[in-house]
Amino acid sequence: MISVRDLHKSFGDNEVLKGINLDVNPQEVVCVIGPSGSGKSTLLRCLNLLEEVTSGDVLIEGQNLTDPKVNINEIRTKVGMVFQHFNLFPHMTVLENITLGPKKIKGTSKQEAEKEAQPLLEKVGLSDKANVYPESLSGGQKQRVAIARSLAMNPKIMLFDEPTSALDPELVGDVLEVMKDLAKEGMTMVVVTHEMGFAREVGDRVIFMDEGIIMEENTPEKIFGAPDNPRTREFLSKVL
């Protein structure tokens, strides 16, 4: 479903990704862990071309994003993204945030889009917040709206960029619950996270990144139980 081949990414002279190879199968949940500056967020942002790729290939359902003829806007509708800082549109209500994409991109009518938004709001537990503005929501509620906003485009893949890192500890649980439900429903997910508990419980595979390369890649049991790479061991001993 996602296929990354020898991906390099540099910001000026600073090479952040140094040859990444990665495959994600349909319905798989891949968690990416690693220290700050390891390139894990950059990798995620290359998967929907929010970052331009320096060299290498990124294939989404067989379409190569680095091909200049590819319609990136169309591919992005299939690849939802959830950000660390939510990035809700503050001038729109919760409902408007969710229905903007369907209305403007798919041409869905307002009534239809709002009807389709109801089950999404229910899924994230915010049916009663449809008509409020984001500023009156807690961080956890904002993030759940952001997830609903992405789901409104019916994506086949969801990318999560440290979705709980900006949340107060007691609000993390609700967001993780929503993500667990998504995983159970069979959504293909790539999750950059510091929540080791989530990675262990929900991840089908865990990737440990450091210094722009994938250091180790294995099942959660193996990574958290008996990591092969000394860097992985060192990292986990600090965070667990």
Next chain:
Amino acid sequence: MDAFMETHYMRVMPFLLEGLVYTLIITGVGLFFGFILGAIFGLARLSKSKIIYGIATIYVEVLRGTPILAQILFIYFGLPDVLGFNIDKITASIIAIAVNAGAYIAEIVRGAVYSIDKGQSEAGRSIGLTRGQTMRYIIWPQAFKRMIPPLGNQFVISLKDTSLFSVIAVGELTYMGQQYYGLTFAAFEALTMVCLLYLAITVPASIYLRRVERRLDV
């Protein structure tokens, strides 16, 4: 009371009110086009294309770096030499306000759009909106709110700038005052009323702006 009505303070008023109408028309229409120019050049200043950025930068620097008095003379007396036809005074005045305010508004627009968090456009692009849709539905509405206070400020500045157009004998407020004391020698009275009429527009505008600013603050 009748005696007061017969003073120069009152007798100048019909002339000044006529001038005020022209002042407001030139300011209003000029700023309308100035905002369009400002939006275009302000967004161009954010363009990744060096050519588009360069053209917009030249426009802004030239118009901000030369006095508006020279600009109105250039438009009214200079341009017709090259164009081969005359531009009437009101049109020339409107053009002067539009291109001059346009340069300042371009900077207002650039600053406001630039101040919107990058995450906003990333969120828009990530759901599949095009660059143009992201600007139109997400960035612009938020940026426009932030433009309101500086745009109000620009309104006050441009309103006062119209007084310079008396040099090409546009019948705006200051010029009408000059005409009156040219005939009656009542310069003190006429100019007092001229200033009071400017203040009658600018003071309420400032008060209103401060109120809007406070509301946007929260």
